[in-house]
Structures are given as C-alpha cells and as structure tokens.
Amino acid sequence: MDESKVKILMVKAGLEGHWAGLIVVSNALRNAGFEVIYGGNMTPVEVAATAAQEDVNVVGISSLTANYMLTVPAVIKGLKERGKGDVLLLLGGTIYEDDFDALKKMGVAGIFTPGTPMEEIINFVREKTSAKVK
Amino acid sequence: MTTKGEKKKKEISLDRTKKDQITKKTTESGFELKPSYGPRDLQDFVYERDSGNDGEYPYLRGLYPGMYRNILWVSAQALTRETPEKSRMEQEVIWEHGAATFYFSSGDVNRTGLDPDHPLAKYDIAYSPENYSYKRMERSLQGIKLEEGIYTFHGASSQQDDVLCVAQLATIADLWGADKTKIRGSCINDPIDNMATAFSIDFPFEIGMRLHGDLTEYIVREMPTFSPFAAIAYDLWEAGCNSVQQLGIILSTLTAYHQIALDRGIPFEQVGRRATISMASSMDFFETVCRIRAARRMWARIAKERFGASDPKLCRLRIAIRTPGQTITRQQPLNNIARIGFQALAAVLGGASAVDYARHDEAFCIPSEESSMVSLALNHIIAQETGVGLTADPLGGSYYVEWLTNKLEEEANKLMKEIEDMGGILKVAESGWLRRLVNSARDERMLALEKGEQIQVGVNYFRLPDEKEPEIVEYEFDDMDKLQADLLEEVRQYKANRDIQKTRQALLTLREKAKTKENLMPYIVNCFKADATRSEILGMIREAYGYTYDTVDMIERPEFLN
Numbered sequence: 001m002d003e004s005k006v007k008i009l010m011v012k013a014g015l016e017g018h019w020a021g022l023i024v025v026s027n028a029l030r031n032a033g034f035e036v037i038y039g040g041n042m043t044p045v046e047v048a049a050t051a052a053q054e055d056v057n058v059v060g061i062s063s064l065t066a067n068y069m070l071t072v073p074a075v076i077k078g079l080k081e082r083g084k085g086d087v088l089l090l091l092g093g094t095i096y097e098d099d100f101d102a103l104k105k106m107g108v109a110g111i112f113t114p115g116t117p118m119e120e121i122i123n124f125v126r127e128k129t130s131a132k133v134k
Numbered sequence: 135m136t137t138k139g140e141k142k143k144k145e146i147s148l149d150r151t152k153k154d155q156i157t158k159k160t161t162e163s164g165f166e167l168k169p170s171y172g173p174r175d176l177q178d179f180v181y182e183r184d185s186g187n188d189g190e191y192p193y194l195r196g197l198y199p200g201m202y203r204n205i206l207w208v209s210a211q212a213l214t215r216e217t218p219e220k221s222r223m224e225q226e227v228i229w230e231h232g233a234a235t236f237y238f239s240s241g242d243v244n245r246t247g248l249d250p251d252h253p254l255a256k257y258d259i260a261y262s263p264e265n266y267s268y269k270r271m272e273r274s275l276q277g278i279k280l281e282e283g284i285y286t287f288h289g290a291s292s293q294q295d296d297v298l299c300v301a302q303l304a305t306i307a308d309l310w311g312a313d314k315t316k317i318r319g320s321c322i323n324d325p326i327d328n329m330a331t332a333f334s335i336d337f338p339f340e341i342g343m344r345l346h347g348d349l350t351e352y353i354v355r356e357m358p359t360f361s362p363f364a365a366i367a368y369d370l371w372e373a374g375c376n377s378v379q380q381l382g383i384i385l386s387t388l389t390a391y392h393q394i395a396l397d398r399g400i401p402f403e404q405v406g407r408r409a410t411i412s413m414a415s416s417m418d419f420f421e422t423v424c425r426i427r428a429a430r431r432m433w434a435r436i437a438k439e440r441f442g443a444s445d446p447k448l449c450r451l452r453i454a455i456r457t458p459g460q461t462i463t464r465q466q467p468l469n470n471i472a473r474i475g476f477q478a479l480a481a482v483l484g485g486a487s488a489v490d491y492a493r494h495d496e497a498f499c500i501p502s503e504e505s506s507m508v509s510l511a512l513n514h515i516i517a518q519e520t521g522v523g524l525t526a527d528p529l530g531g532s533y534y535v536e537w538l539t540n541k542l543e544e545e546a547n548k549l550m551k552e553i554e555d556m557g558g559i560l561k562v563a564e565s566g567w568l569r570r571l572v573n574s575a576r577d578e579r580m581l582a583l584e585k586g587e588q589i590q591v592g593v594n595y596f597r598l599p600d601e602k603e604p605e606i607v608e609y610e611f612d613d614m615d616k617l618q619a620d621l622l623e624e625v626r627q628y629k630a631n632r633d634i635q636k637t638r639q640a641l642l643t644l645r646e647k648a649k650t651k652e653n654l655m656p657y658i659v660n661c662f663k664a665d666a667t668r669s670e671i672l673g674m675i676r677e678a679y680g681y682t683y684d685t686v687d688m689i690e691r692p693e694f695l696n
Binding site for chain 2: 013014015016017020023024027028041043044065066067069070071074094096097098113114115117118
C-alpha cells in the first residue's frame with residue numbers, strides 16, 4: 001500500500017497539556033510514510049471540522065487526563081454530523097481499562113496505552129487502512 | 135523436515151552471555167565510563183577549594199553541617215482532585231502521613247489562564263479544582279492558619295499560573311487579616327522554562343518576563359519568607375534533556391533571574407538567600423547524585439564570583455527533586471515502586487532539600503490514595519530505616535562520584551559559555567534555539583527507547599508476552615457530567631452576582647497600569663478582590679501589550695469591559 005495516501009489528524013481534544021506523547025507518535029507515523037496533520041489543542045467540534053475539511057482517513061486523540069470520556073463522544077458526534085463517521089479513530093494515553101469497552105462501543109478503533117511500541121501503532125494503522133486506500 | 139509436534143516445542147537456551155551483560159555502557163549524558171576510578175582521576179581535586187565540609191562553601195557536601203541529621207528533607211506530593219473540597223480532604227490525608235506542604239497542582243484550565251466557561255475549557259474542567267477566582271482557592275484553605283502552612287505552587291509549565299496563584303493567596307491573606315510576611319512557600323515563576331518546554335498554548339514571553347519581575351519584586355517586598363522563583367529543570371528532563379543540558383540551562387536561567395532582580399534594584403542578599411531550583415531525579419543513579427552536588431557547587435561559585443555575595447550563606451542553593459512521571463511504566467506497575475525508591479534515594483544521597491514523589495499508578499490513572507501512601511512510605515523508609523541520613527554526603531570522596539561531579543560541572547560550564555556567547559539565556563529562549571535543543575533531545579530519547587538502547591524493564595526488556603492488566607485501585611472520579619455542569623453553573627452565578635462596576639474599574643485600572651512600568655501585582659490582587667477572574671485579568675494585560683483579549687482568540691472581550 002501507499003502510506004502517503006493515508007491522511008492522519010493528530011490532536012489533543014480540549015485544553016489538556018501533556019503534548020509530548022502526541023508529538024512523538026505523530027513523528028513516528030510521519031516517519032513511517034503517512035501524511036500527518038498535527039492539530040495540537042482543538043475543541044471536539046474543531047477536530048471533526050478539520051477532519052472533514054482535510055478529508056482524513058484517521059484521527060488520533062491523545063489524553064493523559066480523564067477528559068476523554070467527554071471529548072471522544074463529542075468528536076464522534078461531530079464526525080458523524082459531517083458524514084465522516086467512517087474515520088478510523090485512535091485514542092492514546094492513560095486510558096482507564098474500565099472504559100475500554102465503552103470507548104470501543106462508541107466507535108474507537110484502537111486504544112494505545114503507555115509503553116506501546118510505535119511499530120504496533122504503525123502496523124495497526126497500516127492494516128486498518130489498507131482496504132480503503134490502495 | 136520437522137513434524138508439527140517439534141514445531142510447537144519452545145526453544146530453551148542456556149546461553150547467558152547476552153542477558154548477563156549490562157546493555158548500556160554510557161551514562162545518561164553519554165559519558166563513556168572506565169571500569170573503575172581511582173586517585174589519578176582526581177589529581178586536580180583540592181578538598182578545601184572544590185569540596186569543603188558539609189555546610190561550608192562551595193556546599194558540594196550539603197547546605198548545612200550534619201545535613202539531614204539536623205534538618206530532614208521536606209517530603210512533598212503533587213496532588214489534584216476534582217473540587218477544592220476534595221483536594222483539601224486528600225491533602226489532609228497525606229499530611230497525616232507525613233507530607234509537609236500544601237500543594238497546589240494546577241490543572242489545564244488554570245495553566246492556560248482560561249476560565250472554565252471558555253469554549254476550549256469545557257472538557258477539561260471536571261478533574262481538577264480550577265481556581266478561576268480567589269474564592270475557589272479560599273475554599274481549599276478553609277480553617278487553616280495561613281502563617282502555619284508551607285504552600286507550593288507548581289505552575290505546571292505555566293508561569294502566569296504562578297503569578298495568579300500567588301496573587302490569590304495574597305488576596306486571601308489580606309481578606310483574612312493574615313500576616314503576609316510570615317507566609318512560607320515557593321513558586322516556580324520561570325518563563326524561560328515555558329519557552330523551552332511548555333505546552334502548546336503559550337503566553338507571550340515579553341509579558342511573562344515582565345510578570346516574572348513584578349512577582350519577584352512583590353514577594354521580596356510583601357512576602358519575604360516566600361521564594362520568589364525557582365528555575366526548573368524538571369520539565370527539561372521530562373522532555374529528554376540530559377544532566378549536562380539541565381545544569382547548563384538551569385544555572386544560566388537562575389543567573390539571569392538574579393540579574394533581573396538586581397536590575398530592578400533588589401539587593402542580591404534579598405533574593406540570593408532563597409535561591410532555589412527544581413530538578414528531576416532520573417534512572418541514572420549516579421548522574422542524579424552528582425548533578426545535584428554539581429548544581430550546588432556551580433551556584434555557590436556563581437553567587438560569589440559573579441554576584442559578589444558577601445556572606446557564604448548567600449551562596450546556598452536549595453534543590454527540590456521530583457521523581458519523574460516519565461519513568462513510570464504501565465507494564466508491571468509494581469516495578470515503579472522500585473524506580474521511585476531508587477530515584478528518591480539518589481536525591482537524598484545528593485543532598486536534596488525537598489523530595490516530591492511520583493506514584494506507581496501514574497500510567498493508569500490520576501494517583502489513587504493508596505499509591506500516595508506507598509510513595510510516602512518510601513520516603514519514610516529512606517529517612518527512618520536505611521540510615522542514609524545519619525551522616526552528611528556519604529558518597530563524597532568516592533573517586534567515581536567526585537570525578538563525575540567534576541565532569542558534569544565542566545561540561546555544563548561549556549554549555550553556559552555557549553549560551554552566553556549567543557547573547558544569553560533570554561535571547562536563546564526567544565530565538566527558539568532552546569526549544570530546538572529540547573525537541574531534539576526528546577527525539578533522541580524516544581529513539582533510544584525504541585531501539586532498545588535505553589532499557590525499560592517490562593517495556594522493551596523482558597516484556598511479559600501476555601501481560602494482563604493488573605489490579606490497580608484506580609482513582610474513581612465523581613460523575614463528570616455533573617461536575618462539569620455544576621462548575622459551569624457556579625461560574626455563571628459568580629459572574630452574574632458580582633458588583634460589576636467594581637470589577638470593571640479594577641480591570642480597566644490594571645490594563646492602564648500594564649502600559650506603564652509599575653508593578654502589576656497589587657493591581658492583580660485588587661482585581662481578584664473585586665471578583666475578577668483569571669481570563670479577565672490576563673486579557674487586560676494582553677490587551678495592554680497589543681495582543682487579542684483571548685489567548686486562543688476564540689472569544690471576545692466581555693461586554694462589561696467595553
């Protein structure tokens with residue numbers, strides 16, 4: 001597959017700081033050949049709007065606080081409203097294990113917690129997007 | 135040809151040659167070490183000049199004679215809960231178990247200076263006690279005699295947060311009739327650190343530096359037992375900087391801040407006697423020990439040689455150490471207790487003045503009460519069981535330790551010279567050089583981890599193949615939707631019920647004064663007293679400097695300020 005055809009938006013939804021992990025993962029995905037848009041801090045509505053405008057295939061959200069249970073549903077709602085419900089949604093950070101099921105039901109495709117090798121994230125994206133992008 | 139049965143058989147190798155070797159042969163700063171060190175490595179070392187006894191210039195062996203035998207290090211813990219009341223309750227629990235300070239750990243809303251009702255803040259208000267008004271902070275201080283506590287403001291990479299926190303504390307002290315001159319504590323107040331490592335929502339550096347000076351001056355004048363600033367290297371370590379980089383940057387920074395105070399007419403004696411830095415310990419045990427020792431000696435020399443400190447006591451650098459969250463792994467989380475223990479032990483053997491403990495569950499959740507207790511117990515085990523505090527600087531005089539301390543100082547001095555030659559730390563902070571240095575340090579550290587050059591047990595070394603998520607007692611939040619709704623309603627009422635003319639007057643005065651050279655702190659305190667909020671205060675100062683009212687330019691200036 002041609003990685004450069006896969007567009008990924010990487011964001012922190014809301015105000016949260018702790019951006020180092022987002023940068024590191026963004027760089028790793030870029031180095032793997034994907035087209036990465038680094039969004040930094042955005043409101044969930046901005047995330048959805050940017051995803052639609054840039055027509056991305058993947059949205060990656062980083063959260064090291066507990067805000068993801070509020071931001072993720074808002075991002076998903078925004079994506080659906082813009083006809084982008086099929087975006088591959090990734091969530092990374094200190095995610096409570098108790099929330100995994102609920103997040104997956106909402107539509108989060110991949111959850112990556114601290115210590116995940118970059119290779120694992122890259123392969124996941126490759127695998128899940130290869131059918132859509134040839 | 136192999137049969138199916140043979141294929142399944144697991145290969146067991148008894149060859150230990152690879153696994154019994156230490157993988158990494160260099161120190162964190164990349165020094166190639168010799169197998170052993172001896173007197174030849176310390177030929178230029180003169181005890182009286184380069185070491186001195188504990189409690190003597192240049193304070194290599196500690197700030198006080200006998201060190202911990204007489205004055206134990208302060209044990210602290212960063213802490214945050216959803217509301218001021220819950221934070222206070224948790225605070226009381228850790229006080230009872232030996233933590234010494236009242237720790238204000240700001241969340242994202244405080245850090246960025248946005249009010250909770252800001253559109254970008256909405257999702258981040260539910261998990262920390264955001265003090266948008268002084269009244270919120272007041273709620274967490276109820277029933278406390280202010281003069282008795284030690285207050286720590288660790289403006290999470292946000293210097294404007296420190297400015298506003300101290301202003302809120304001063305507001306409360308004034309309203310309660312407390313004696314501000316007796317309030318003890320510390321803040322970071324380090325805008326250079328913001329430029330080097332801060333999060334993505336920044337505050338203009340020129341305003342940061344002005345407020346840095348204003349806060350310093352205000353504290354020296356009004357709250358003389360409070361520390362006006364502490365150059366912070368903690369974030370530098372977390373961002374990937376090694377010991378040499380941390381020492382070079384932080385001592386350049388500390389020197390610059392003391393020069394600024396001098397330029398404002400504050401005698402060195404008034405600020406120098408509180409000189410403080412904050413650093414991370416790291417997994418490199420001896421670099422941590424030696425980095426702390428080197429920092430003390432470097433500062434003593436700067437204070438004497440550059441600032442002409444008249445009294446050796448003015449050459450003492452207090453060093454607060456925090457064990458870093460970045461070394462906490464999600465894999466085999468109980469291993470983290472060992473990591474925190476080694477890091478804290480290194481801090482104590484280096485002679486730190488305060489140690490602030492991470493918690494072993496940080497890769498899972500906001501630290502639980504249980505993990506806080508474990509970390510506090512680590513402190514007490516080091517202090518009371520190991521006996522390491524019975525004699526000052528027990529590693530002093532070790533060939534290796536003294537060689538490494540010298541080496542770190544030498545290399546850090548080179549970096550300080552390099553920074554000086556580029557026009558000084560303020561210049562390289564503004565030009566982006568500092569940020570680039572930090573960014574490449576971060577990339578290098580991540581690469582070393584990815585390649586397995588830097589070992590993390592359980593992550594890239596002997597990682598358990600099918601590790602189950604362990605039983606961690608995760609901290610349980612109150613209902614987040616309710617917390618969010620309650621806080622928004624509270625802010626709405628606070629803003630609706632204040633004496634708006636009074637608020638307006640205080641804020642407009644602040645904006646006018648921000649255009650002059652006057653110290654803004656008393657005006658900021660007045661704004662809080664008039665029920666102004668953080669966003670409004672920062673908005674007025676921003677406007678005086680020609681910036682938009684809102685940091686992220688999403689909202690307009692409130693109507694009552696037009």
